[in-house]
Amino acid sequence: xxxxxxxxxxxxxxxxxxxxxxxxxxxxxxxxxxxxxxxxxxxxxxxxxxxxxxxxxxxxxxxxxxxxxxxxxxxxxxxxxxxxxxxxxxxxxxxxxxxxxxxxxxxxxxxxxxxxxxxxxxxxxxxxxx
Numbered sequence: 001x002x003x004x005x006x007x008x009x010x011x012x013x014x015x016x017x018x019x020x021x022x023x024x025x026x027x028x029x030x031x032x033x034x035x036x037x038x039x040x041x042x043x044x045x046x047x048x049x050x051x052x053x054x055x056x057x058x059x060x061x062x063x064x065x066x067x068x069x070x071x072x073x074x075x076x077x078x079x080x081x082x083x084x085x086x087x088x089x090x091x092x093x094x095x096x097x098x099x100x101x102x103x104x105x106x107x108x109x110x111x112x113x114x115x116x117x118x119x120x121x122x123x124x125x126x127x128x129x130x
Contacts, residue, residue, distance in 0.1 A: 047087075
């Protein structure tokens with residue numbers, strides 16, 4: 001059957017792009033148990049948090065306006081969580097996921113990726129100042 005860990009993300013590399021009027025492009029590269037870029041699709045749960053520990057979720061438009069899937073991967077919103085600030089994401093077959101996070105003026109947010117093993121990978125800070 002092979003190494004089952006090769007088929008689930010064990011780590012993630014998050015790259016926050018340049019802010020354009022509060023819109024942050026975020027790229028996620030899922031990594032397998034061998035430390036290599038995934039070569040199959042993988043699923044992770046992501047949410048926007050107010051703090052660098054990922055302990056306080058952004059809950060509504062007073063914190064952030066939205067998070068959406070980009071050109072790589074697919075966002076499937078999670079029922080029962082804050083609308084548009086959390087969701088399940090499925091990568092492309094090369095482990096890539098693109099997300100756009102919208103952060104309101106003077107607010108900050110962090111993208112938190114929850115891996116299948118429960119580990120959190122947290123982005124750098126996203127702050128929009130007009």
